[in-house]
Amino acid sequence: MLYDTMSKSMRELVPQEPGHLKFYSCGPTVYSYAHIGNFRTFLTADLVVRTAEALGWQVSYVSNITDVGHLTEDSLADAEGEDKMARALQSKEGERFANVWDLADHYADAFVEDWRRLNLRDPSVRPKATQHMREQIVAVQELIAKGHAYETPTGVYFNVASFADYGKLSGNRDQDDLMRAVRDVVQDDNKRHPADFALWKKDEKHLMQWFSPWGWGFPGWHIECSVMAMRYLGETLDLHAGGEDLRFPHHECEIAQSEALTGKPFSKLWIHTRFLQVEGEKMAKSKGNFFTVRDLVEGKNADPLALRYALISVPYGKPYNFTMQTLRDASSNVERFRLCEEKVAAALSATRPGDDAIGPELDALYDEALAAMLNDLNTSVALAKALEGTRVILREAELSGACADSAQRFLDRINALLGIVRHESDAPASNSPKVDEARIEALLAERAAAKAGKDFARADGIRDQLAAEGIELRDSPEGTTWRLKGVV
RNA sequence: GGCGCCGUACCCAAGUGGCUAAGGGAAGGGUCUGCAAAACCCUCAUUCAGCGGUUCGAAUCCGCUCGGCGCCUCCA
Structure with a gap:
């Protein structure tokens, strides 16, 4: 329809x-x-x-x-x-x-x-x-x-x-x-x-x-x-x-x-x-609210998938006011899919025994997402169903092998339908971050040592320093990972 | 002058005649953590710009008012 x-x-x-x-x-x-x-x-x-x-x-x-x-x-x-x-x-x-x-x-x-x-x-x-x-x-x-x-x-x-x-x-x-x-x-x-x-x-x-x-x-x-x-x-x-x-x-x-x-x-x-507006006004170079894809992706470090998410978050037939806040909101949503991907990949290789406790729920959510798209491309609803699916996946402490299979199928199908889970082409996903990875690894090692020695002041200092550079740390039982945060 | 759209919580936004008004962000509380972050759980609109009307029943239909916006030989 x-x-x-x-x-x-x-x-x-x-x-x-x-x-x-x-x-x-x-x-x-x-x-x-x-x-x-x-x-x-x-x-x-x-x-x-x-x-x-x-x-x-x-x-x-x-x-x-x-x-x-x-x-x-x-x-x-x-x-x-x-x-x-x-x-x-x-x-x-x-x-x-x-x-x-x-x-x-x-x-x-x-x-x-x-x-x-x-x-x-x-x-x-x-x-x-x-x-x-x-x-x-x-x-x-x-x-x-x-x-x-x-x-x-x-x-x-x-x-x-x-x-x-x-x-x-x-x-x-x-x-x-x-x-x-x-x-x-x-x-x-x-x-x-x-x-x-x-x-x-x-x-x-x-x-x-x-x-x-x-x-x-x-x-x-x-x-x-x-x-x-x-x-x-x-x-x-x-x-x-x-x-x-x-x-x-x-x-x-x-x-x-x-x-x-x-x-x-x-x-x-x-x-x-319908036309897109930016910050409540028609996009115009003279108003300073004119953005190309590369302005955002290269200039502001926006995740291309987040930009895609933001641009499709309102159905095509309605006027849409694009703001930097929308892009930030989209970033955290896209991040959820990424977390699911990581979790599912890990669970797939772990092949834990157990029932497929989430398969039917995920299948139902996918069907609802598809139904929403069939209804004049209602992306707002389709995206909401996709997000509900991530919650179902993320709330499980440990995914059994069977659950992981279902989760993978859900993510694959959602991605085929909406294209927001992962990049599909070989094109560069994003610009190579202009950061010195070796230096970050060295700092992380130093921080790990400081933590082991209970020198939390030093450990937090390193974390704050990296945060100031837009690098966010995440500690987990398996160690510390980092990621670059967009500056939008 | 013609054609058309919108006004739903702090923000974005779905819902277009009838179960508890989706979902996300922000915020507050909790679990986890050395502390954080992330994640997860809980809370967050008796009410849908206003006023009338139709109806057993309206955010949803009709009328009016107020407010915002788009297209009309460059434009996606």
Whole structure:
């Protein structure tokens, strides 16, 4: 069950081909590092995939990378390269790149790195817009042939008047009304209707350009997703996802193009992830509350799993106010899973005799977590059930071998569903801590000696010293371990 | 002007007609510990922004008021 943005109601997601989900999720434009708001949206897609897989479905999951810098749709076509990527190239961070292509590659690679750090499943296909130029040109030609598009001196435009359903997703049916409200709309006199949108822009000065039947230029923003989605998933998708801002115009335009082309529904269901706010305000660089994944993970030593936990802790359909406190809360929760992993690993090798006292309870909790995810991805409840499971595991003084097997199964299944127990990819889990491990070991040895000699003042002194450096000690009968605490 | 969301304990937050209003964090008490930390156990909303209404019954439905927020051709 998912909340479908098109019908504005809860609808059951039923794949056209039983047990095989065809899913497209709009990816980022790679002109900068992706921020945590971007990732809330991609995390939603990830959870859809994981939930479908938990059901035993096969999932064809396509998530694109937009590596073409698009102009504002209504800007004049002579925009002198003033698109997002060109602007990024001219910015301070962009100076190190030789050209826009290098810039796009760099940020695309960084994006995939962050993606894996946050434990997102790799899509079946991660197509790039620049690698599907021919298909885009062909699609535009077809739209012209079918009378849904026309050429002007500045480009090729989709004729909105030719598609009666335009506005069915966003509710923006009254174009005059829309025009009245929108400020700063630059009119292009060559367009037949203000709402017509570009399929192809003629521009011989653009930093990225391709040759087409209409001369040199570049494709409109919306056409790439239509083309790539249909190329890999067929004419009708089961589900299409994206951020709430994409509902209009991007997805509205995708529908118009795709359905004009095929005469078939473009997607059965649509879901849109609400925007993330930070410290009560919209994220903005000027407000100082703008965070990329690497800002938090590298700059603040945040555990990537904790960040993932925090970002999925509120269901995708609700507004979410991200704060540093939320991240700290998430850290202690993620720590619980880690403790369980250690405890279970130890119990597995100990193979103590005894009954499986916790198996049925854990299985029930997993079922409840899955049921919550099936209910419009209710991550709050799913996470609560997962946490209750850790309590069940941790409250046992000693896990029997049978209990350990059950606990392991629970952790594996929870991790497959929510991705919060352990890292799944080979990507570096976190940055190598900038600490001198040998020195810490030496101090721990000294402290152990001090403790043995009842010199507790010295022992506590060492503990305080390390604590000041963000290193937390834990004494146990087996000895002392240490770990680096995040500084968020 | 159009479309839409939210207001639940100190904080985050689930619950959308009916058993004791999930879960986490913080806080307080206890077990453990040389002392801590971590872990575990216990405590922590007669009440769901306010006011009316519908109903045998509402945090949940309807209306109004107050407060906060998002999207509307750059944006996840």
